[in-house]
Amino acid sequence: MSAQVMVRMKTEDTGGPVVELRRYRLQPGTREDLIGLFEEAFIEPQEAAGMQVIGQFRDPDDPDAFVWLRGFADMETRARGLADFYGGPVWAAHRDRANGTMVNSDNVLLLRPALLGGGFALPDRLDDDAAGQRSGLVVATTCSLAPHTDADFSAFFEASVRPALTAAGARVLATFVTERSPNTFPRLPVREDETVFVWFSGFADEAAYNRHRADLARSQAWTAEAWPEIERRTWRPSEVTRLVPTARSLLRG
DSSP, rough: OHHHHTTOOOOSOSSSSSSEEEEEEEOOHHHHHHHHHIIIIIIHHHHHTEEEEEEEETTTTOOOOOEEEEEEEEEEHHHHHHHHHHHOOOOHHHHHHHHEEEEEEEEEEEEEESSSSSSSSOOGGGGGGGGGGOOOOOEEEEEEEEOHHHHHHHIIIIIIIIHHHHHHEEEEEEEEEEEOOOOOOOOSSSSSSSOOEEEEEEOOOHHHHHHHHHHHHOOHHIIIIIIIHHHHHBSSOOOEEEEEOTTOOOOOO
């Protein structure tokens, strides 16, 4: 996929068949500096290198965390794009400032859509000047699974979890499983040897999310069926993270 197509991706397109979910631990008080630098200097150069910057987020429960998503057409494109960007002049000019905000940047999940042809439906980058005027909340739920059980979990999610979430007012934005290919850019570590299922839900705002949670608590399909089965299939508590989109995030609730 060409860089132009990646940048001009329309609402019916997806964020690519390979996605990085990146969570950075930051030095206290530096998140706004990193967000400002990222949105001013790093979005267009990455997309010109054949990648797609899907979304950037504040975690309202962790002031020293920055979460973002980056998409690629495939693993080979990922290797080329990352080499071009991190070996190029933009990163060289700004890396000291960016790295100075970070405690670590290796909490990264490498994912692929759980459904064939799935992924995020994203607006056109050319329309994002008005993005900051839109509200929205994204909630990421990460389920840790036993090895090679992700396909079975995906089927269970579609049969039992998605209907319960939708009935309670959630909009399921996309579902992903672990991409098992070797890391094609070892300079950027990822969490290898893990099997996960991640779903992203979208809400108009925090109030809508709170209503959703209240509706789930009253749902027999959720409390007696879907959630107990999720707990049975996972080997540690699922991670639920609220994500507030930054001004230039394509992905919003």
